[in-house]
Amino acid sequence: MKRVxxxxxxxxxxxxxxxxxxxxxxxxxxxxxxxxxxxxxxxxNIELSGSAASYGQATLKGINYAAEQINDSGGIKVNGKQMKxxxxxxxxxxxxxxxAMASSNLASSAKVSAIVGPCVSASFAAAxxxxxxxxxxxxAPAGTADTLTQKKDGSVQPDAFRTCYTDSYxxxxxxxxxxxxxxxxxxxxxxxxxxxxxxxxxxxxxGAYKGKxxxxxxxxxxxxxxxxxxxxxxxxxxxxxFVPGYYNxxxxxxxxxRQAGIKAAILGPxxxxxxxxxxxxxxxxxxDVYYTNHFDATAPANDKVRPFVNSxxxxxxxxxxxxxxxxxxxxxxxxxxxxxxxxxxxxxVAKGLAELKDFEGVTGTMTMDRLHNPKKDVIxxxxxxxxKVSAKAVR
Amino acid sequence: xxxxxxxxxxxxxxxxxxxxxxxxxxxxxxxxxxINFAHGDVYMIGAFIGFYLITSLHLNFWVTLILTMxxxxxxxxxxxxxxxxxxxxxxxxxxxALITAIGVSFLLENGMTFLxxxxxxxxxxxxxxxxxxxGFLDVTNIQILIFVVAVALMIALQFIVQKxxxxxxxxxxxxxxxxxSIVGIKVDQTISFTFAIGSALAGAAGVLIGLYYNSIDPLxxxxxxxxxxxxxxxxxxxxxxxxxxxxxxxxxxxxxxxxIGISSWKDAAVYAVLILVLLVRPTGIFGKKxxxxx
Numbered sequence: 001m002k003r004v005x006x007x008x009x010x011x012x013x014x015x016x017x018x019x020x021x022x023x024x025x026x027x028x029x030x031x032x033x034x035x036x037x038x039x040x041x042x043x044x045n046i047e048l049s050g051s052a053a054s055y056g057q058a059t060l061k062g063i064n065y066a067a068e069q070i071n072d073s074g075g076i077k078v079n080g081k082q083m084k085x086x087x088x089x090x091x092x093x094x095x096x097x098x099x100a101m102a103s104s105n106l107a108s109s110a111k112v113s114a115i116v117g118p119c120v121s122a123s124f125a126a127a128x129x130x131x132x133x134x135x136x137x138x139x140a141p142a143g144t145a146d147t148l149t150q151k152k153d154g155s156v157q158p159d160a161f162r163t164c165y166t167d168s169y170x171x172x173x174x175x176x177x178x179x180x181x182x183x184x185x186x187x188x189x190x191x192x193x194x195x196x197x198x199x200x201x202x203x204x205x206x207g208a209y210k211g212k213x214x215x216x217x218x219x220x221x222x223x224x225x226x227x228x229x230x231x232x233x234x235x236x237x238x239x240x241x242f243v244p245g246y247y248n249x250x251x252x253x254x255x256x257x258r259q260a261g262i263k264a265a266i267l268g269p270x271x272x273x274x275x276x277x278x279x280x281x282x283x284x285x286x287x288d289v290y291y292t293n294h295f296d297a298t299a300p301a302n303d304k305v306r307p308f309v310n311s312x313x314x315x316x317x318x319x320x321x322x323x324x325x326x327x328x329x330x331x332x333x334x335x336x337x338x339x340x341x342x343x344x345x346x347x348x349v350a351k352g353l354a355e356l357k358d359f360e361g362v363t364g365t366m367t368m369d370r371l372h373n374p375k376k377d378v379i380x381x382x383x384x385x386x387x388k389v390s391a392k393a394v395r
Numbered sequence: 396x397x398x399x400x401x402x403x404x405x406x407x408x409x410x411x412x413x414x415x416x417x418x419x420x421x422x423x424x425x426x427x428x429x430i431n432f433a434h435g436d437v438y439m440i441g442a443f444i445g446f447y448l449i450t451s452l453h454l455n456f457w458v459t460l461i462l463t464m465x466x467x468x469x470x471x472x473x474x475x476x477x478x479x480x481x482x483x484x485x486x487x488x489x490x491x492a493l494i495t496a497i498g499v500s501f502l503l504e505n506g507m508t509f510l511x512x513x514x515x516x517x518x519x520x521x522x523x524x525x526x527x528x529x530g531f532l533d534v535t536n537i538q539i540l541i542f543v544v545a546v547a548l549m550i551a552l553q554f555i556v557q558k559x560x561x562x563x564x565x566x567x568x569x570x571x572x573x574x575x576s577i578v579g580i581k582v583d584q585t586i587s588f589t590f591a592i593g594s595a596l597a598g599a600a601g602v603l604i605g606l607y608y609n610s611i612d613p614l615x616x617x618x619x620x621x622x623x624x625x626x627x628x629x630x631x632x633x634x635x636x637x638x639x640x641x642x643x644x645x646x647x648x649x650x651x652x653x654x655i656g657i658s659s660w661k662d663a664a665v666y667a668v669l670i671l672v673l674l675v676r677p678t679g680i681f682g683k684k685x686x687x688x689x
Contacts, residue, residue: 193659217658222618224608227405228653235398248515252610259526260533279517280610 030135032347033111039086040076040344042067042334043106043136045127046117050094055119055323059141062320062327063087063116065312076335079342085335092118096126103127107134113344114139114337114353116330119323121145124160132159137350139163139333141326142294144170144270146200149372161353161372163330163363167197170269170292171204173378174242177290177394178209181380182265184239185211190229190253192245193218201244201269214238219249226253230260240264246271251280258285265290273322283386293379294363295325299391301364301377308362322363329361364393397531402654403647408538408607410646411545415600416623417630417638418552419593425633426569426589428489432496433474435620436503437594441467441601442518442611443507449519456521456606460544463602464595471594472587474499480583500620507613515612518605541603548596549639556635561588569633622649625665629672631679640680644668 035041044063047056067085070076075084088110092099099118106112107130114137118124121143128148131138140148140162149160165173178184187209192198206213214236217229230253233241241257241264243250250272257266258281265288272291295301297309297319308328312320320328336359337352338344356368364376377393416438423431444466448459478499482492525536556562564585567575576582604619605611626645630637648668652661672680 215656217653217656219658220662222614224604224610224615225409227409228402228650229658231398231401231405232653232656248610248612251515252608255609259524259535261526276515276517280515282520282609 030133030347032135032345033107033113034346035083035111035113035344038081038083040078040083040338041086041088041110041112042331043103043110043112043115044087044089044117045092045099045102045106045115045138046089047094047119047123048089048091050092052094052118052120052123055142056092056094056117058321058323059117059119059327060089061316062324062329063141063331065315065324066328066331070331070335076338076344078338078344083344085331088112092123092127094120094123096123099123099127100130103138104130107131107136112136113346114334114349116141116327116334119143121148124148128157128160132157134346135159135350136346137161137334137337137353139330139353141330142323145196156371159350161333161350161368163326163333163361163366163374164294165376165378166373167200167269168204169373169375170378171201171244172208173380173394174201174267174269174292175205175208175210177380178240178242178265178267179211181392181394182240182267182290184265186214186238187211187240187242187267188214188233188236188238188264189216189242189244190226190233191216191218191243192221192249194221195245197246197269197271198244205242205244219245219253221246221249223249224252226256227260230257230262233257234260234262238264240267242267244269244271247274247277248280251277254281254289255285258287263288267291270294278386281386286386287384289383290380293381293391294322295320296322296379296381296391298388299379299381299393301362301379301393302360304360304362325362329363332361333359398654401532402650404532404534404538406647406650407643408541408646409650410626410643411542412600412604412607412619412642413623413626413645414639414642415545415548415596415603416619417626417642418549418635419597420624420627421630421632421635421638422552422565422589422593424627425635426565427479427483427572427586429479429492430496430624431479431590431593432493432620432624433478433499433503434593434597435616435623436500436507437467437471437474437616438597438601438604438619439507439611439613439616440470440503441598442605442615443511443601443613444598445602445605446516446518446611449521459521460599460602463598467598467601468591468595471590471597474594475587475590480586483586500616504613504617511613513613515610518609518611520609521606537607541607544599544603548599549635552592552596553635555592561585565589622665625669629669629679631676631682634679634681634683637679637681 047053067087070085075082090102092102106115116139119142124140124143137159142164144164144167146166146168149157191202268291270292337349341348341352359366366374366376377395379391380394381391382389419434441463444463445459448454478495527534564580568585622645626641627638630641648664649661652664
């Protein structure tokens with residue numbers, strides 16, 4: 001028993017020391033990383049293997065293509081000097097521990113001026129502290145969780161930025177789209193009880209929607225039988241059904257709703273965008289279905305999109321995906337920030353990113369808000385019989 | 396009222412699947428007093444076998460159903476032979492067998508995730524869906540099929556247990572294993588047969604559910620497995636008609652929570668009913684009152 005007490009006391013002492021020491025470390029003011037010589041170093045910390053590898057690899061294509069284009073046209077111009085952009089890429093293996101290691105390595109050892117990635121929100125959150133310690137700004141190309149760029153008290157994370165829009169922002173856009181474009185003055189909501197993603201979307205939608213919400217029902221991730229809910233909804237009058245969730249359940253909801261004879265438009269967030277949705281729902285049932293996307297080659301958000309899509313297709317013989325476009329924009333945002341502040345010092349780059357205004361990217365023309373979230377167009381795509389029939393940039 | 400009746404129908408179709416699964420739980424429990432937690436995962440494996448029989452071998456639905464039932468019967472016997480029989484022969488306590496069952500369940504879930512990935516895959520639509528509008532009711536041919544197949548299998552099961560020699564052996568083993576072996580009943584064989592039948596029913600449920608929802612994944616057995624277990628307990632674990640009734644009851648309760656607009660309470664309502672039934676009748680609705688033998 002005595003042993004145990006001694007051990008506990010020692011653990012307590014050590015943890016106290018650790019807290020004090022880490023407090024000291026944080027107080028020593030970081031001076032930021034400067035890129036010296038003729039190269040600007042930018043780190044890429046991204047999922048090249050593991051469960052999110054397909055996202056990371058698509059994003060990296062865009063990142064590499066952007067760097068190539070920048071260097072081909074002379075590089076980054078800072079203080080009258082043309083500097084080449086050099087990427088240092090680390091695989092975070094879709095693992096929260098690895099991602100923090102990679103971030104620490106890039107920010108403290110390689111001394112990069114900025115970091116792009118990771119894609120997945122949870123990995124980004126795990127990577128951020130190490131970069132923040134060294135005062136290196138980190139740009140999330142695709143993490144949509146609202147909390148990524150915020151501290152717990154609601155204030156902004158000084159070194160966290162993103163290229164994509166947030167979950168709550170797409171909820172607002174969908175509310176506007178339903179009311180203004182679809183002329184739906186009544187909606188029903190069928191959300192996922194177990195996910196923050198769904199809860200955030202519902203809150204944002206309810207806050208922005210001008211019509212009447214006739215009913216809100218919930219399911220649980222993994223549910224397969226929605227017949228009971230659908231029978232209930234079928235007898236209520238609404239013009240659109242909002243399903244804030246992921247493709248696995250959404251596919252089945254679309255199928256069962258259409259089979260039960262619900263003809264109302266079905267609206268969803270970017271969680272819909274996966275081919276599995278069409279397979280689960282059956283192509284013929286995906287009619288009058290709308291969802292938000294980050295990028296669409298057929299709905300150019302501005303004049304940058306067409307040349308980007310054409311040159312990309314010419315070089316790689318394939319269409320750029322949404323992730324590729326987001327990765328591409330993330331690199332150009334960093335370039336713009338450096339040229340605006342005329343510095344490669346990472347603290348200055350962070351300031352530059354926070355001040356981005358009317359930046360023309362291929363995923364939209366964006367302006368950073370107080371919380372480092374870009375305000376920009378959201379693409380809403382429409383499907384009939386499982387085929388995309390239109391795409392529209394909505395603000 | 397019309398919505399209410401439609402919801403009752405929805406509940407009965409959903410409940411048929413729970414009932415098919417609950418029968419497997421109840422039979423195994425009735426014979427050897429083991430809650431076979433891996434039962435829900437046999438149902439998942441049944442769905443995957445059906446998936447491959449239809450997509451790769453292009454078999455028709457009925458052949459697939461029968462082959463899947465046969466394959467699942469074999470898998471059930473294999474699980475019993477490898478995981479439970481050695482424990483029984485060593486006279487291990489019942490809690491050990493229960494823990495082993497949970498282990499087998501995890502093994503099947505994670506093994507299948509490892510082999511086939513965790514994503515949902517669309518089950519082929521082997522029977523074209525037709526919706527009948529009978530008055531205000533919407534019923535699909537697949538819903539009717541599920542109900543009819545479930546009831547037919549239950550009747551067949553009741554026949555096997557009550558009228559055949561094997562059924563008599565099962566009942567004898569359930570009353571007293573030792574006495575049964577003394578009068579010449581092959582206990583291991585009988586238990587193996589029980590697992591085969593229960594697993595075959597689970598396999599059938601897997602194929603039916605694949606056809607109904609068009610979506611299968613390696614973790615699909617978890618929730619229905621627990622619901623079916625509750626159905627078996629509510630009906631009186633060890634009692635075959637009780638399991639069928641319990642299945643339908645759980646299906647109805649779940650559906651009715653939707654129709655009165657408290658969908659978030661769906662699972663809570665099921666557990667509440669479980670607790671209520673156990674408070675009033677500790678052995679379940681059809682359960683016999685019996686004291687522990689000393």
